[in-house]
Structures are given as structure tokens and as C-alpha cells.
Amino acid sequence: MKSVRPVLLAAAPALLGLVPAVREVLLYDRTAILQGEWWRLWTGHWMHFTASHLTWNLLVLAGAGWWLERVQPGSLLRYLAVAAPMLGVSFLAGAPGMGTYGGLSGLATGVVVLLALAQLGRDRAARAWWLGLLALVALKLALDAAQPAPLFASFGAQVVRVSTFAHVMGAITAVGFFLSRRLGWRDELRRPAAAHAQ
Template sequence: MDRPKEIIAWGRAPILLVAGLAVMAHVFPELSDRLVYDRRAVLAGEFWRILTAPLAHFSAGHLFWNLLALVAAGLAIHQAGFKGFGPAFVFAAATPGVVFLAVCPEMERYGGLSGPATAAAAFFCLKHILETEKNQAMWLIILLLMAAKIVAEAAVDAPIFARGGETPFRPLPSAHILGSLGALGAVWRSRLKPPFSGAPGACLNRGQND
């Protein structure tokens, strides 16, 4: 089946770039402070924070678990040859900040790659379920476990894996849900068949031959 061309390419280089920037932001707290979503700063005109917030993390554990999930799932997507994840990553990275700014005035600070990491894991599982015949039950179980983790963290209002260290933080199930929605939308788009394919004149020739 013909697939739409990727608007945003995904591969090893983007994965390593995002991981490197996140590590750099954690090593240099001043940089992290300039990247994190800060509602007052955004309203004062620092709109880039909506896009850069995922690069800021609140503890080494927070960074470790997010990078572990994102890099593992991202490299798996690349290795499997699954196309179309780039838009899902951008959606998962940018949408939470927009949503929090619009409808969550109590949300003063936000950061972390958990949304994009969730998007990557969900995208990989969905692609396996829909495009391969191998271990479909296993990938479905993983998706269900991911959903259970989101529900559990929302119920206890604490992260299951990452810990806040000196800077306590709360999990944001909404960011994980948005990441999952981004993955679902990207998988749906990647499975769309263009109305016409082949050479530029193929559709004209097809009409003449009918």
C-alpha cells in the first residue's frame, strides 16, 4: 500500500538530538530554567517555552525514565522501519503546553518528555498490531499496561517510576493521554492511501483508459 510522504522525518539523529538536549538542559540548570514551561513567563512573551518544556526535567530519575522510554521506543520505531512518527512527536511535545496555557491556569510549571515517550511507545505497539501478524496479543497487553499506568498515577497523584528528588513534581496524565492521541492520529495518517499515486500523469492516463 502506498503511504503518504513523511512531513517530519524520524530516525536516529532526531532521537539522539532530543536526548542530548534534554541531558544538556539537566546538566545546566540555568538552561533548564529557560526551557521549562512557566506560565507567568509564557504570558510575558516567552512563548518558546511551550515547545521546549519537554526538554526540562525536575530530577535525574525523571530524566532517566523518560529518556529510557523515548530512546528505546524511538530506536525501535526506526529499526522496524515504521513511518510517520515525526508528527506524533511534535504533537505530543507541543500540545500539552498549549492546553495547559488555555485551560489550566493553576498549572504554573511543566516539563518532561513523558508525553513524547508515551507517543513513541503507543505508536510502536499500534503499528505492530495493525501492520504485522507477530505477537499482536503482546503488543495489545503492553498498550493496556500503559493505560493502567496512566490511571494509577492519576489515582495516587504520584509517578510510579520517576521520583522528584529535591524538586518534587506531580505526574500529568493529560500529557500522556495527548501523547497517546498523537500516536493514534499518526498511525491513522500513515495508513491513508493517497487518491492518486505513481507518475504525475498517471491519473490522466487512468481516466483515458477507463
């Protein structure tokens, strides 16, 4: 049950995003963010354009998030809280043409990568499996990036370009989060050892 609660906390706000009035206020909107509506850097990821758009993102996030919580309790919400604005800032800097954005896939990709990295360090016997998962994600990102023409996505009446950039940034933030935590643990391990030595 402990691993379910953070997943519910992470996933439930996405349902609000289907309400157009809510989406209007919380969607990543480049102009509005530059005018001071900075909360959109966080909230934009939870906004979706159609139910099917939401479903796949939510399935991946909830599945990988539940597993991650079992392996590293507390990691899911921490990662989401840090990575969401980082992704938003990366959109501002790296995708200036993108006026608006919605979707959890960037963060969901990050959670999958984070899960694989966490398992790599924990379960040495199953290393090949988790390396395989990382390779699968890398292959998907490479294929999406190599796609010469942008994907045409049917998101209801909305004309939407599927953002590969968000997926790549999600994976990068996950690697960054994982490395920062490992370094942090090492520091924590060193500190008591050093104190004991003194």
C-alpha cells in the first residue's frame, strides 16, 4: 500500500487536465510563463488533450512509478517534483517554437529510466534485463529523433506535434537525478564513517 499512495498522488492530478477550463490555466504556455505564470512549468505535464493521450502516459507512469516506489521508496514524488520544472525550463531554452505543451510522457520516460538505473545497482543477477530496458528506451528515442517527418497525432480538435525532445529530456533528468542521489548517498555514507573515525 505504501508504494501505491505516491503513485496515486502522482497520477490523480492528470484527470483534472482533461477539463478544458483547468487546462487553460495549467497548460505549459511559453508566453504565459515568460509573463510570470511559473507554476505552468510544473503543472503543464499533467495536462492532456484527449483521454487516449492521457491513458497511455498514465499507464506507463503508474506502472513504472509503482515499481520504483517498491525499489526506492520516496523516489517517485521527489523525481517528479524536481524533473517537472527542469523539463519546462528545457522547453523554454531548447524548443522556442513550441508555444504550448501538455503530456506526462517526458516524466514517464524519466521514471522508466530511473527504475532501470535503480535496479541495475540493486539486482546484479538481472543486470542484463535492465540494461535491455535502457537499450529499449534509447532505441525508441533514437527512432523518434530520426523520424524525418514529424508525427501527425490525432488529439481531438487540437493540432499537436509529438515532442521527442520531452522524452529525451525526461531520460536526461532521470540520469541526472539518479547520479545526484548516488553521490548524495556516498556523501551520507562517508559522513558517519568520518565522524566515527574522529
